[in-house]
Amino acid sequence: MNEEGRPAPGRIAVLGGGSFGTALASIAATKGARVRQWMRDAALADEITARHHNSRYLPDIELHESLRASTCMQWVLEDAELVLIAIPSGHFRTVVRQARPWLKADQVLLSTTKGIEESTFSLMSEILVEETPSRHIGVLSGPNLASELAARHVTATVVASDDGYTRAAAQASLSCDYFRVYASNDRYGAELGGALKNIYAIGVGMAAAMGMGANTKSMLITRALAEMSRFAVNLGASPLTFLGLAGVGDLIVTCSSELSRNYRIGFAVGQGVALEDAVASLGQVAEGVNTVRLVHERAEREGIYMPLASGLYHVLFNGVPPSEMGLSLMRSEHSSDVEFTLSRQDAQRDHHTLSKTNQESRS
Numbered sequence: 487m488n489e490e491g492r493p494a495p496g497r498i499a500v501l502g503g504g505s506f507g508t509a510l511a512s513i514a515a516t517k518g519a520r521v522r523q524w525m526r527d528a529a530l531a532d533e534i535t536a537r538h539h540n541s542r543y544l545p546d547i548e549l550h551e552s553l554r555a556s557t558c559m560q561w562v563l564e565d566a567e568l569v570l571i572a573i574p575s576g577h578f579r580t581v582v583r584q585a586r587p588w589l590k591a592d593q594v595l596l597s598t599t600k601g602i603e604e605s606t607f608s609l610m611s612e613i614l615v616e617e618t619p620s621r622h623i624g625v626l627s628g629p630n631l632a633s634e635l636a637a638r639h640v641t642a643t644v645v646a647s648d649d650g651y652t653r654a655a656a657q658a659s660l661s662c663d664y665f666r667v668y669a670s671n672d673r674y675g676a677e678l679g680g681a682l683k684n685i686y687a688i689g690v691g692m693a694a695a696m697g698m699g700a701n702t703k704s705m706l707i708t709r710a711l712a713e714m715s716r717f718a719v720n721l722g723a724s725p726l727t728f729l730g731l732a733g734v735g736d737l738i739v740t741c742s743s744e745l746s747r748n749y750r751i752g753f754a755v756g757q758g759v760a761l762e763d764a765v766a767s768l769g770q771v772a773e774g775v776n777t778v779r780l781v782h783e784r785a786e787r788e789g790i791y792m793p794l795a796s797g798l799y800h801v802l803f804n805g806v807p808p809s810e811m812g813l814s815l816m817r818s819e820h821s822s823d824v825e826f827t828l829s830r831q832d833a834q835r836d837h838h839t840l841s842k843t844n845q846e847s848r849s
C-alpha cells in the first residue's frame with residue numbers, strides 16, 4: 487500500500503524496445519508484476535516473448551521469462567497501472583499521441599528519456615502533461631547505463647515527481663537488491679540534469695580521444711556541472727538537484743564510461759570521424775548531439791555563459807577542430823570556482839580592480 491491507499495502497480499507497460507526500456511521491463515517482471523512491452527519490431531517482440539532475449543539492444547542478457555512484448559499498443563496498455571516511456575526524444579510526442587486512446591487519468595506515467603524536444607524545447611514530462619489525462623506524471627533519471635543495470639550491477643536512480651503516489655509507485659515497482667530508487671520532488675531539475683549531461687559526455691569522450699588525461703577530465707566534468715547549474719538556474723530551476731544522482735551522479739557515469747553512447751560519439755569525432763558517420767555507426771540514440779545544438783541556441787538567445795557547450799557546438803556543427811573545443815573556456819576572463827559562494831561577476835571585478843591599480847601605479 488502507498489500514501490493514496492492504493493496497492494503497488496501489478497500491471498506495467500513499457501513503451502520502447504531499446505536497451506533501457508528492456509532493462510526496466512525485465513526488472514519490473516522480476517518483481518512479480520505483469521509486464522508488457524511495446525515496440526515496432528515484430529521479430530524483436532517475438533524474440534523477447536519466446537526466447538527472453540533482446541539480441542539487438544541487450545545481446546548478452548537473459549530477460550525475465552514472464553516479460554511479454556508486442557507491436558500492439560492497445561494490448562500492451564490495456565488496464566496498465568504504470569507506464570514507462572523509453573522512446574528517444576525525437577519520437578516521444580508521436581508515440582505518446584499514438585498511445586493516448588488507452589491512457590487514463592489514474593495511470594502513473596514515467597518518462598525515462600533524457601532529451602529535449604526540438605521544436606518546443608519541452609522536456610518529456612512536459613509533453614506528458616500536455617498530451618495525456620494522467621494526474622501522476624514523473625521521470626526516472628540517474629546514472630543508469632542500461633547494459634550494467636540489465637547485468638545486475640548495483641545501481642541507483644531517482645524518481646522525480648511532485649506527486650507522492652507516483653514516487654511511491656515507481657519505488658515499489660522497480661526497487662530490488664541491485665536497483666535502488668531514490669525519491670525527489672524536483673521533476674524539472676532531475677529531467678534537465680539527465681538531458682544536459684549528455685552534452686558534456688560528448689566533450690569528455692572527445693578529450694579522451696585527443697589523449698587528454700585525468701586533470702583535463704576532472705576539469706571538464708566539474709566545469710560541466712557549473713554550466714549545467716547556471717543554465718538550470720536561468721531557466722528557473724533549483725541547482726540543488728544537480729548535487730544528486732540525477733545531476734552529478736549521471737554526469738560522472740556518462741563522462742567516464744565507454745558504454746555511454748554520447749561518450750562514444752565524442753571519442754569518434756575526437757579521432758577525426760565525421761559526426762554523421764559516428765552517429766550512423768552507433769546505431770542507437772545519442773541524445774546529446776541534438777541537445778547541444780538546442781542548448782547552445784537557447785544560451786545564446788538568453789545570454790547564458792556556457793563556454794563548453796558552445797565550444798562543442800562549433801566543433802560538431804561548424805567545422806572547428808576538436809582541439810579547439812575548450813579554448814573559449816581557457817581564454818575567457820578569470821572566473822569563480824563555485825558561483826554560489828563567489829559570483830562570476832565578483833571574481834571578474836577583482837581582476838578589473840587589479841588591472842586598474844596596475845595602470846595607476848604605472849602612470
Ligand SMILES: NC(=O)C1=CN([C@@H]2O[C@H](COP(=O)(O)OP(=O)(O)OC[C@H]3O[C@@H](n4cnc5c(N)ncnc54)[C@H](O)[C@@H]3O)[C@@H](O)[C@H]2O)C=CC1
Nearest residue numbers: 503504505506507572574577598599600630631632770771
Ligand atoms: N540506454 C541507456 O543506458 C539509457 C537510456 N536512457 C534514455 O532512454 C531513452 C531511450 O533510450 P534507449 O532505450 O537506450 O534507446 P535505444 O537506442 O537502445 O533504442 C531506442 C528504441 O526506441 C525505438 N524507436 C526509435 N524511434 C521510434 C519511433 N519513431 N517509434 C517507436 N519507437 C522508436 C527504437 O526502435 C528502439 O526500440 C533515451 O532518451 C536515453 O537517453 C536513459 C538511461 C539509460
Ligand SMILES: O=C(CO)COP(=O)(O)O
Nearest residue numbers: 628629630631746747748
Ligand atoms: O543516460 C545514460 C546513463 O545514465 C546513458 O547514456 P548514453 O545515452 O550516453 O549511453
